[in-house]
Amino acid sequence: MQYLSPNTVEDAVQLLASRTGECRVLAGGTDLLVRLRSGMTEPDSVLDIKRIDELRRITREDGGWRIGAAVPGAEMSENADLVSDWPGVVEAVGLIGSTQIQGRATMAGNLCNASPAADSVPALVAADAVARVAGPDGVRDVAVFDVPDGPGKTSLGRDEFITSIFLPARPARSGDAYLRFIPRTEMDIAVVGCAVSLTLDAAGTCTAARVALGAVGPKVIAVKEAADILTGSIIDAATLDRVAQACSAAANPIDDKRGTADYRKHVAGVLARRATAIAKTRAGGAA
Amino acid sequence: MSKIHVTTTINGDPTEYLCEAEDTLLDVLRDRLGMTGSKEGCGTGDCGACSITVDGRLVCACLMLGAEAEGREIGTIEGMAKGDTLHPLQQKFIEHAALQCGICTPGILVAAKSLLERNPDPTEEEARYWLAGNLCRCTGYDKIIRAVLDAAQDMREAS
Ligand SMILES: Cc1cc2nc3c(=O)[nH]c(=O)nc-3n(C[C@H](O)[C@H](O)[C@H](O)COP(=O)(O)OP(=O)(O)OC[C@H]3O[C@@H](n4cnc5c(N)ncnc54)[C@H](O)[C@@H]3O)c2cc1C
Ligand code: FES
Ligand code: FES
Numbered sequence: 001m002q003y004l005s006p007n008t009v010e011d012a013v014q015l016l017a018s019r020t021g022e023c024r025v026l027a028g029g030t031d032l033l034v035r036l037r038s039g040m041t042e043p044d045s046v047l048d049i050k051r052i053d054e055l056r057r058i059t060r061e062d063g064g065w066r067i068g069a070a071v072p073g074a075e076m077s078e079n080a081d082l083v084s085d086w087p088g089v090v091e092a093v094g095l096i097g098s099t100q101i102q103g104r105a106t107m108a109g110n111l112c113n114a115s116p117a118a119d120s121v122p123a124l125v126a127a128d129a130v131a132r133v134a135g136p137d138g139v140r141d142v143a144v145f146d147v148p149d150g151p152g153k154t155s156l157g158r159d160e161f162i163t164s165i166f167l168p169a170r171p172a173r174s175g176d177a178y179l180r181f182i183p184r185t186e187m188d189i190a191v192v193g194c195a196v197s198l199t200l201d202a203a204g205t206c207t208a209a210r211v212a213l214g215a216v217g218p219k220v221i222a223v224k225e226a227a228d229i230l231t232g233s234i235i236d237a238a239t240l241d242r243v244a245q246a247c248s249a250a251a252n253p254i255d256d257k258r259g260t261a262d263y264r265k266h267v268a269g270v271l272a273r274r275a276t277a278i279a280k281t282r283a284g285g286a287a
Numbered sequence: 288m289s290k291i292h293v294t295t296t297i298n299g300d301p302t303e304y305l306c307e308a309e310d311t312l313l314d315v316l317r318d319r320l321g322m323t324g325s326k327e328g329c330g331t332g333d334c335g336a337c338s339i340t341v342d343g344r345l346v347c348a349c350l351m352l353g354a355e356a357e358g359r360e361i362g363t364i365e366g367m368a369k370g371d372t373l374h375p376l377q378q379k380f381i382e383h384a385a386l387q388c389g390i391c392t393p394g395i396l397v398a399a400k401s402l403l404e405r406n407p408d409p410t411e412e413e414a415r416y417w418l419a420g421n422l423c424r425c426t427g428y429d430k431i432i433r434a435v436l437d438a439a440q441d442m443r444e445a446s
Contacts, residue, residue, distance in 0.1 A: 099419070100420045
């Protein structure tokens with residue numbers, strides 16, 4: 001195996017395009033190193049993107065935030081302004097592994113690893129986040145929802161990689177939240193994850209909402225029915241019941257050792273109800 | 288295959304080594320540099336026995352390539368005591384009997400030191416969450432947490 005560590009996006013793209021064998025992008029390495037060591041993947045080369053300065057930054061852009069693909073989770077949690085704009089996204093990223101894992105793991109790596117249970121992905125989809133992808137023809141922007149293609153698969157070309165993820169500007173009275181269910185309190189894989197992002201008007205009526213579920217299908221699910229129920233409502237108890245029902249219905253889980261399909265559908269509804277209530281409170285709505 | 292030449296700093300000392308692209312930093316520390324304080328419990332990021340710092344941030348040495356250390360500042364358990372003088376955390380671990388077999392201890396000490404550098408006065412809950420990625424099969428954790436909180440108090444009073 002060869003270790004490559006370009007200093008610019010252009011060099012990285014060139015290296016990716018010119019490789020004959022399999023080349024794997026290395027961000028935090030918290031998924032890739034585990035796979036390398038177990039022999040699950042045997043690439044001819046790894047391309048470390050952490051030497052590319054612009055990928056290591058969190059920057060404000062058009063009122064929103066651009067998070068470089070080499071930024072570890074810990075740096076996101078330490079950025080108070082980012083946390084205040086997107087508390088749900090940052091809490092989802094913060095759930096990835098231990099303190100040690102947080103020191104390395106990136107949001108883009110979580111997305112590109114394409115695990116159906118990846119914690120940051122529902123929160124990014126609820127946030128309507130956009131990934132910037134660099135390739136031989138320059139850069140293109142792709143909705144985060146369109147990046148994973150199923151377990152372990154992404155829609156990226158083999159000579160493409162994500163350079164950053166953009167979180168849009170927040171209108172006044174907006175809030176987001178992510179909740180996952182795991183059998184213990186730390187260090188486990190989501191049985192179900194649910195993210196909600198919403199905006200209220202001055203009277204407390206919801207003017208925009210997005211709801212997403214993780215770990216209950218081959219890839220993240222955007223629950224449009226739940227978003228439609230929320231939009232135009234004052235998010236009262238009856239609304240929460242309907243959101244929960246919509247999420248249980250949208251969930252399409254499998255039975256496995258961590259939960260049966262029926263149980264997961266039920267939990268999807270429970271988490272949707274709770275995450276919606278948290279997002280509403282964060283948006284300044286009455287509890 | 289040609290080896291990679293890496294220049295880095297470990298516990299303040301400029302260090303050079305040759306490694307293979309697939310060597311983890313933990314392999315390099317233990318097998319090439321003879322620094323066997325960092326342990327391999329799992330090799331998959333779950334146990335924290337290999338905890339080190341890279342540019343001041345706590346990470347698992349088993350989940351990082353040796354080649355990635357180029358130009359970085361690495362901190363390991365070997366840099367914790369100053370000569371024969373133990374770090375207050377090390378002293379408290381002995382006083383509280385916060386170790387039995389000792390495999391987890393270097394990683395927990397490095398992780399606890401990193402916690403106290405950021406937060407000199409952690410609550411018990413904060414300490415438990417910070418150390419959640421450090422597994423111990425022997426002590427049941429209570430003594431470890433008590434040693435960390437006691438060391439924190441001493442260090443605050445001393446500063
Ligand atoms: C102990 C432990 C606990 C964990 N707990 C959780 C958890 O609770 N929740 C969770 O969701 N995950 C968890 N994970 C998985 C992992 O930490 C996350 O998925 C993490 O976000 C991966 O990011 P990374 O930067 O380390 O990715 P890497 O390992 O560097 O890369 C992951 C994959 O994505 C590709 N890739 C990385 N960056 C890019 C890019 N910019 N463009 C294109 N492809 C790219 C890589 O080639 C590789 O295939 C855990 C892992 C460990 C070891
Ligand atoms: S050996 Fe690195 S976390 Fe277990
Ligand atoms: S003392 Fe034996 S594992 Fe912790």
